[in-house]
Amino acid sequence: MNIPSLIEQQRAYFNTKETRPISFRIAQLKKLKEKIEKHEDEILTALQSDLHKSEFESYTTEIAFLYAEISMMVKELEGWMKPEKVKTPVSHIGSKSYIYKEPYGVSLVIAPWNYPFQLALAPVLGAIAAGNTVILKPSELTPHVSSLLREIINETFEQSYFTVVEGAVEVSQELLEQKFDIIFFTGSVPVGKIVMEKAAKQLTPVVLELGGKSPVIVDETAKLDLAAKRIAWGKFINAGQTCIAPDYLYVHRDVKPELLSKLKDAIQELYGSKALDNEEYTHIVNQKHFDRLFPYLENGELLYGGSTNRDQLVMEPTILDHITWDDPVMQEEIFGPILPVLTFDSLDEVVEKVRSKEKPLALYYFTEDEQRENTILEQIPFGGGCVNDTILHVANPHLPFGGVGPSGTGSYHGKASFDAFSHRKSIVHQTTKFDFSFRYPGSKFGLSIIKRLLK
Ligand SMILES: NC(=O)C1=CN([C@@H]2O[C@H](COP(=O)(O)OP(=O)(O)OC[C@H]3O[C@@H](n4cnc5c(N)ncnc54)[C@H](OP(=O)(O)O)[C@@H]3O)[C@@H](O)[C@H]2O)C=CC1
Numbered sequence: 001m002n003i004p005s006l007i008e009q010q011r012a013y014f015n016t017k018e019t020r021p022i023s024f025r026i027a028q029l030k031k032l033k034e035k036i037e038k039h040e041d042e043i044l045t046a047l048q049s050d051l052h053k054s055e056f057e058s059y060t061t062e063i064a065f066l067y068a069e070i071s072m073m074v075k076e077l078e079g080w081m082k083p084e085k086v087k088t089p090v091s092h093i094g095s096k097s098y099i100y101k102e103p104y105g106v107s108l109v110i111a112p113w114n115y116p117f118q119l120a121l122a123p124v125l126g127a128i129a130a131g132n133t134v135i136l137k138p139s140e141l142t143p144h145v146s147s148l149l150r151e152i153i154n155e156t157f158e159q160s161y162f163t164v165v166e167g168a169v170e171v172s173q174e175l176l177e178q179k180f181d182i183i184f185f186t187g188s189v190p191v192g193k194i195v196m197e198k199a200a201k202q203l204t205p206v207v208l209e210l211g212g213k214s215p216v217i218v219d220e221t222a223k224l225d226l227a228a229k230r231i232a233w234g235k236f237i238n239a240g241q242t243c244i245a246p247d248y249l250y251v252h253r254d255v256k257p258e259l260l261s262k263l264k265d266a267i268q269e270l271y272g273s274k275a276l277d278n279e280e281y282t283h284i285v286n287q288k289h290f291d292r293l294f295p296y297l298e299n300g301e302l303l304y305g306g307s308t309n310r311d312q313l314v315m316e317p318t319i320l321d322h323i324t325w326d327d328p329v330m331q332e333e334i335f336g337p338i339l340p341v342l343t344f345d346s347l348d349e350v351v352e353k354v355r356s357k358e359k360p361l362a363l364y365y366f367t368e369d370e371q372r373e374n375t376i377l378e379q380i381p382f383g384g385g386c387v388n389d390t391i392l393h394v395a396n397p398h399l400p401f402g403g404v405g406p407s408g409t410g411s412y413h414g415k416a417s418f419d420a421f422s423h424r425k426s427i428v429h430q431t432t433k434f435d436f437s438f439r440y441p442g443s444k445f446g447l448s449i450i451k452r453l454l455k
């Protein structure tokens, strides 16, 4: 595909202003939803082929997620598009002030492999709702999903409006050499830095949905049965290949033995004693990631799991005890089904330690103490998270989802997706019924009036 001419086509189409009317935008969102509904079985099959993802996980985390977003956008878009009237200072007497929402233009969406369908299309929904055109580059690591996305999109939309460009890193790199009006990237921190560097050359606005090591903290007041179940659920869904998965467990020394015992029970309840053979359990995406994870199993002391099958690319949900901050498993985002366990004695220690690391994408805190909850929420910077649960914040379209610092820039979901793909244009509408001489230089009392007005 000739990428420069594709971008030219999209820019020409964007300039016709056909993407601007709300009727057009809603029609595209509804058309996309119809296509997803029509292809549900193929989508589930592609996710099974690429990641051994179960129907339950695929439907709930990949498909239903998009339906919820589209329904909200169709319902709320008219309100989001309306120019926002804002207050006007007395110094601007006679005028009214507004914020107009304007699409950026030609947008580029680069997607990862871990939720390859949902993370490709969720940002696209925002781009469409805001009136942009879209070029989408799915991950080559999930080829069945990537080719199905191309098939569904390219049969549904004109390429001058919305098209899928498949390929590997080289294609991403070629795309990033072009001039876009906004780039939305979901992926790793290292590649996020490359994307931002390329965008900086063209001063293109970016949204970066990245990753990091998200702690799950359990203090001695926590309800341990629920903590165990919700941590196991959030950690091992998609075999831990989730950007907001609890990366490591940070537990108060007094409740550690009980919590770990309950965690083992919770994993058994979710995946049985033979998770490797469990048809509901997701596999590791490829041998490169499997081989990246495998050495971590030697860290600390194996408390649960640890079995693997490299041919099947499957790794049991695993708990590693007696982990230190210097262990290899604590250096990079794990992004797999391994839960290292660290212990603390005081909340001050938790705040100091977690703050000393890069700002995480998510943080989870299990506690029954409101004061401690406020301490953690106020003193530790992170993208977003939950108290007494895990990962749920990603699935509330009323909550902007994104990182902070190295875990990401910008946010999306629901109205935040519309805002991510819109320029907010400030306008003062001035009256022509009268004018004031004091605003102009040389006016006799101008300065004293302005001083009084602007005090
Ligand atoms: N914040 C969030 O919402 C999410 C963040 N993530 C993060 O993404 C990471 C896992 O996803 P993963 O796909 O492995 O991330 P990568 O950063 O490896 O890849 C993301 C996308 O960028 C492309 N890419 C890879 N290398 C380059 C490069 N040098 N130049 C340009 N583009 C490139 C990939 O292409 P290809 O795959 O075809 O090689 C893929 O389409 C984790 O760190 C996770 O935390 C994941 C999901 C959600």
Ligand SMILES: CCCCCC(=O)O
Pocket (backbone or CB within 6 Å): 061, 114, 115, 241, 242, 243, 244, 245, 391, 394
């Ligand atoms: C449960 C859905 C999560 C999608 C984004 C992520 O990888 O965290």
